[in-house]
Amino acid sequence: MTAAECLAATAETGAAATDDTDLARCLRAVAEHGDREAFLILYDHFAPRVTAYMQRGGASPAQAEDLAQDTLLAVWRKAALFDPRKAGAATWVFTIARNLRIDRLRRERRPTVDIDEATLVDPAGDAETEIGAARAAARLRRAVDDLPPDQAAVVRMSFFEDLPHPAIAERLGIPLGTVKSRLRLAFKKVRDALDDTGDPA
Amino acid sequence: MTIRHHPADPTLVASAAGTLGEGLSVVLATHLALCGHCRERMRAAEALGGALFEALPAAPPSAARRDAILARLDRGPGAAPGPVAARDVPRPLADYLDRDLAAVPWRGLARGVRHYPLSLSRPAGGTLRLFRIAPGTALPRHTHAGQEFTLVLDGAFHDETGEYRSGDLADMDATHDHRPIADEGGDCVCLVATDAPLRFHGLVPRLVQPFLGL
Ligand SMILES: [Zn+2]
Numbered sequence: 001m002t003a004a005e006c007l008a009a010t011a012e013t014g015a016a017a018t019d020d021t022d023l024a025r026c027l028r029a030v031a032e033h034g035d036r037e038a039f040l041i042l043y044d045h046f047a048p049r050v051t052a053y054m055q056r057g058g059a060s061p062a063q064a065e066d067l068a069q070d071t072l073l074a075v076w077r078k079a080a081l082f083d084p085r086k087a088g089a090a091t092w093v094f095t096i097a098r099n100l101r102i103d104r105l106r107r108e109r110r111p112t113v114d115i116d117e118a119t120l121v122d123p124a125g126d127a128e129t130e131i132g133a134a135r136a137a138a139r140l141r142r143a144v145d146d147l148p149p150d151q152a153a154v155v156r157m158s159f160f161e162d163l164p165h166p167a168i169a170e171r172l173g174i175p176l177g178t179v180k181s182r183l184r185l186a187f188k189k190v191r192d193a194l195d196d197t198g199d200p201a
Numbered sequence: 202m203t204i205r206h207h208p209a210d211p212t213l214v215a216s217a218a219g220t221l222g223e224g225l226s227v228v229l230a231t232h233l234a235l236c237g238h239c240r241e242r243m244r245a246a247e248a249l250g251g252a253l254f255e256a257l258p259a260a261p262p263s264a265a266r267r268d269a270i271l272a273r274l275d276r277g278p279g280a281a282p283g284p285v286a287a288r289d290v291p292r293p294l295a296d297y298l299d300r301d302l303a304a305v306p307w308r309g310l311a312r313g314v315r316h317y318p319l320s321l322s323r324p325a326g327g328t329l330r331l332f333r334i335a336p337g338t339a340l341p342r343h344t345h346a347g348q349e350f351t352l353v354l355d356g357a358f359h360d361e362t363g364e365y366r367s368g369d370l371a372d373m374d375a376t377h378d379h380r381p382i383a384d385e386g387g388d389c390v391c392l393v394a395t396d397a398p399l400r401f402h403g404l405v406p407r408l409v410q411p412f413l414g415l
Contacts, residue, residue, distance in 0.1 A: 020255075036274060043270060048259035069270055076274055086244060091251025098219040098250065108223055109322035111230040111293035113243075137252075144252040158218040159250050165211060165220075166347070177376070180211040187210045190249045191242070 021134045023089035024082070031079035043072050046090075050097045056160040057101050067104060071097045085129055088137050101162070136194050143193035151186040154179055204236050206369035208350070213239070217246035223326030224394035227319075228350040230293035231392060232370040290354070294392060297321075297329065302354065302390070305331060313338030313383075327396035334358065334383040334391070342380040347397030349373045351381070356389035358382060 023045060029038035050071045054064035074096050082092050102108050147155065157168045165183070169176040208229055215221040216229055233240050288295040289302050297319045298305075307315035313335035321329055327347075334340070336356075351358075351371040358365050360379040365371055373379065383389040 034274075036271065039274065040267065040271075043267065044262060045259075047262045047266070047270075049254055049257045051262075052257040052259065053254060065266065069266065069273075072270060073273055087247065088251055090255040091248050094251045094254040095247055097254070098217075102219050107323070108326060110219075110223060111227045112296055113230050113233060113293065136248075140248055140252050141255075144249065144256070155214070155249065156253065158214060158220060159253050162218075162220060164222075165215060176374075180209070183211040183214045184209075187214055187246065187249065190252075191245045194245050194248060 019134070020088045020090055020137045021130050024084045024130070024133070027075075027079050027082045027089055027092070028084075030076060031082065039076055042075060042089075042093075046075070046093050047072050050093070053094075053097055053160065054101060054105070057105060057162045059101075059105060063105075067097075067100055070104075071100050074100065084133055088133060090137075106162075139193040139196055140190060143189045147186055147189065151182045154182045155186050158183065202235065202368045203366075204238070204368040204370075206363065206365055206371055207236065207239050207242075208232065208370055208372045210242075212348075212372055213242055213246040214249070217243065217250045222394075222396040223321045223323070224329035225327060225348055225350050225396055227293055227297055227321075227329055228352050228370065228392050228394045231291050232352050232368070234291035234293055235368045236370075298331075302331075305333075307333050314340065327394055329392070329394045332389075332391045332393055334389045336383055336385045336387060336389075339380060339382040342378065344378040345373055345375055345395065345397065347374070347395060349393065349395045352392045354390045354392060356387045357384040358389045358391070359384060 023042060026035075026038040026041045029035040030042070047068045050068040051064045054067045055061060059067060071093070075093055078096065082089070087095070099110065102110055144152075153172070154168055157163050157171065158165070163171065165179050166176055169179045172179070212221065212225075212229065216226060221229065233243060288298075290298060305317045307317055310316045315333040316330050317333075318328070318330040321327065331354075334356075349371075351365070351373070353365050353367050353369050355367060357367070358381045360371075360381045362371070362373075362377065362379060364384075
């Protein structure tokens with residue numbers, strides 16, 4: 001993948017590339033060529049989201065902007081580790097931002113996850129992987145948009161407000177078991193969306 | 202290795218969200234290193250986070266910030282990390298264990314029970330320790346104020362909820378009240394993490410005392 005290809009996508013639409021597949025191509029261009037133009041597409045797309053994410057997690061506006069810069073710098077440096085068979089571009093950047101939040105806002109450490117062992121034999125070529133990933137991303141977006149409000153609220157509190165499940169139960173005034181059952185239902189919808197091998201309806 | 206007991210769905214969501222404590226995270230990551238089924242589930246939980254993250258409101262970054270980061274792209278993207286020294290436990294645990302499992306200097310805790318505590322970056326991360334339990338030994342009945350993960354590394358144990366063998370993870374919380382017993386046939390070696398002290402009840406204090414503060 002080259003910057004030309006992800007930039008071509010930008011030129012065609014006349015807007016910034018926001019499709020997850022385009023962003024994945026930009027990550028590849030950064031990994032393979034240290035491509036700065038591809039990086040700027042990633043930066044424009046993700047830096048504001050990381051800033052919003054850090055602020056919701058308790059960072060001050062200035063701290064959130066600094067953490068966004070550091071997250072995107074990590075994206076530049078770690079781009080070679082991105083594997084589109086395992087995660088979409090947004091998911092991969094999210095995990096980097098999350099780890100930085102744990103490390104810098106909470107000053108805690110977390111174990112290294114053995115991602116290399118997670119490699120599955122995937123006979124599909126790049127194009128097939130991309131199509132499959134794009135469809136899965138679309139199904140997932142719909143599944144998340146369609147979550148019932150009570151499930152969506154619990155999921156958002158968990159991911160954005162840095163609250164463990166007992167704290168969510170306390171905040172909402174509901175039993176811990178109810179928090180867990182809402183998360184279980186939401187997670188099942190996500191898994192169904194990702195597992196579905198058919199075309200989007 | 203046939204793994205029968207896996208972390209619960211809400212546990213994977215908590216881990217993807219980054220709200221699972223450090224000790225519990227080490228046990229979960231060690232299980233993931235052994236369990237392809239749960240690596241796939243974990244990817245789904247992180248994809249949920251990615252979809253929520255993507256939907257966050259985003260204002261365009263300032264030109265000054267853009268210029269500032271371009272000035273910091275000082276070197277090319279880093280290469281993938283090199284191979285890690287061979288250890289007798291999966292990487293996530295090896296990072297917290299200062300020696301091989303075979304060389305752990307076990308300390309006696311109670312009759313038939315030895316342990317080896319592992320350090321976390323902060324006390325608030327909960328507790329993390331290895332247990333080595335002689336065949337047939339029963340641990341005191343207890344429940345949990347928070348969560349307790351037990352990952353079997355060698356041997357087996359059973360309790361009211363089932364039979365746990367190598368690679369199995371018991372994901373317990375306050376709704377579980379159990380009395381683990383090591384199976385006959387060999388020592389049971391487990392990695393155990395909690396995020397709050399255990400609760401013992403209805404027992405002779407002398408038997409429970411060694412386990413207080415775990
Ligand atoms: Zn598993």
